[in-house]
Amino acid sequence: MKVLISHITLATLLLAISSFATASPRMEEGKAIYEETCSNCHETGVDGAPITGKAEDWEHRSGLWEAVLFEHANEGYLKMPAKGGEKSLTENEVDLAADYMLTITHPDLPRD
Ligand code: HEC
Numbered sequence: 022m023k024v025l026i027s028h029i030t031l032a033t034l035l036l037a038i039s040s041f042a043t044a045s046p047r048m049e050e051g052k053a054i055y056e057e058t059c060s061n062c063h064e065t066g067v068d069g070a071p072i073t074g075k076a077e078d079w080e081h082r083s084g085l086w087e088a089v090l091f092e093h094a095n096e097g098y099l100k101m102p103a104k105g106g107e108k109s110l111t112e113n114e115v116d117l118a119a120d121y122m123l124t125i126t127h128p129d130l131p132r133d
Pocket residue numbers: 054055058059060061062063067068069070071082089090091093094098099100101102104105106115118119122
């Protein structure tokens with residue numbers, strides 16, 4: 022009986038750990054969308070796009086609510102085209118890509 026309980030505890034622990042890792046399915050999907058649509062501008066900084074992974078580019082933006090950044094990604098913001106110009110993306114897909122970008126840029130911040 023004791024063995025069984027410790028197995029269950031271990032399984033629960035592993036599940037908890039894997040949901041924190043960036044390799045979660047959510048992050049994988051966001052990464053794929055990001056690479057397809059967003060990386061063109063956000064890897065190189067086209068038109069002043071904040072570069073993914075370069076925290077200082079995001080400093081004056083990350084103070085905003087994440088929801089505002091997600092809304093800007095969907096609706097467009099100054100030179101940022103709505104949905105990165107890929108109108109066929111759903112709002113959820115754009116959110117996943119934006120979440121991926123922010124996670125790469127601020128790996129230390131807790132995510133949900
Ligand atoms: C055609 C180039 C281009 C593409 C493609 C693009 N972006 Fe952007 N993005 C920009 C530029 C330029 C800015 C900076 C806007 C500004 O502040 O002038 C920006 C800003 C942002 C911001 C910050 C908005 C804010 O409020 O500060 C987010 C978040 C973002 N992009 C997400 C995305 C996501 C997610 C995708 C893919 C679905 C994407 N972008 C695709 C050019 C692009």
